[in-house]
Amino acid sequence: MVNRRSRQKRSPPVKEYMKDPVKTEFTKVKDVKKSKFKKDEECAPLAEETVQARLQGIDLYEIPFDRSLTDHVFKRSLISSLYGGNLRSNFPKIGRRNVAAHGLDDFMYPTLSYNPHVPQVPGAPGLWCTIGRGENIERAQPRPRKRVITRLTKVGIWQYQGQYEFIPVDSLTKEEWQTQHPQVRNTWAQQIHSNKWGRDTRARIALRKRLGRVPTHNELSTELETKSDFKEVTPAQIAESLWKGEETMAMWAMKCVGYDADFQRSLIEEHAKKIATRTSSP
Numbered sequence: 001m002v003n004r005r006s007r008q009k010r011s012p013p014v015k016e017y018m019k020d021p022v023k024t025e026f027t028k029v030k031d032v033k034k035s036k037f038k039k040d041e042e043c044a045p046l047a048e049e050t051v052q053a054r055l056q057g058i059d060l061y062e063i064p065f066d067r068s069l070t071d072h073v074f075k076r077s078l079i080s081s082l083y084g085g086n087l088r089s090n091f092p093k094i095g096r097r098n099v100a101a102h103g104l105d106d107f108m109y110p111t112l113s114y115n116p117h118v119p120q121v122p123g124a125p126g127l128w129c130t131i132g133r134g135e136n137i138e139r140a141q142p143r144p145r146k147r148v149i150t151r152l153t154k155v156g157i158w159q160y161q162g163q164y165e166f167i168p169v170d171s172l173t174k175e176e177w178q179t180q181h182p183q184v185r186n187t188w189a190q191q192i193h194s195n196k197w198g199r200d201t202r203a204r205i206a207l208r209k210r211l212g213r214v215p216t217h218n219e220l221s222t223e224l225e226t227k228s229d230f231k232e233v234t235p236a237q238i239a240e241s242l243w244k245g246e247e248t249m250a251m252w253a254m255k256c257v258g259y260d261a262d263f264q265r266s267l268i269e270e271h272a273k274k275i276a277t278r279t280s281s282p
Helices: 026-033 048-055 076-083 096-102 174-179 182-194 196-211 217-224 235-244 261-280
Strands: 126-131 143-151 157-169 249-258
Touching: 048 126, 048 249, 076 096, 076 143, 076 261, 126 157, 143 249, 157 261, 174 235, 182 196, 182 235, 196 217, 196 235
Parallel strands: none
Antiparallel strands: 126 249, 143 157, 157 249
16 A cells, blocks of 8 residues: 555656647647557547637646656556546545555546546546436536546556546537537437436436426436436437437536655556566566
């Protein structure tokens, strides 16, 4: 177990992370696209104008550490073995004993499967999307800062990107949703239908169909207390609700505001120990 509170290492000399100017959010992932690893399966990207409108004014964070530190990547199982949390959730719960040992409970593990615009280069801005709750919403609610660790490859290679603020930006309008690539629309409809995290959305759609109107908060809460998974709601019905604007995609601009070098070093050290143990075994 890592005891970060007792760590007293000095930071390395400050160096610029990237010297070349960055024009758009899309050019900020060039380093990853040249990676030797086979990239994660991405959902089709949102329309460029949709992304740029919501990332306007958010620049690359100049990480004050050399890329020999920031470029390291890891298996999620290694991170979990040190800091806790399961291996599947985007926002894993960290047990009390782990939090007491290292003091960290801010982990976020996004993948490109649902969110192709999350940061893929340390310090780069990004965009986090999910389907909004309740009635049609114009803007997402604030989220706490997170320690963002992105899955970059299909074989489960993860990279720490930095500490991020989540800035509520305009949700997609009905018209914007309708202009997105069919793969974007179909992916979200299928995943909302098949995944546990889509249960609230399925429940709202089922209640609207049954009641002929938008359900109240109390009606939805009562429905969610049942054991139903609402799988009778089909992907086609979900797609229709999104097309009509009955369900809304909420968005947050992701702004890097810091980089925990001690955290990254702890992962590098643990990885080195595992390699050393493996090579020394008979």
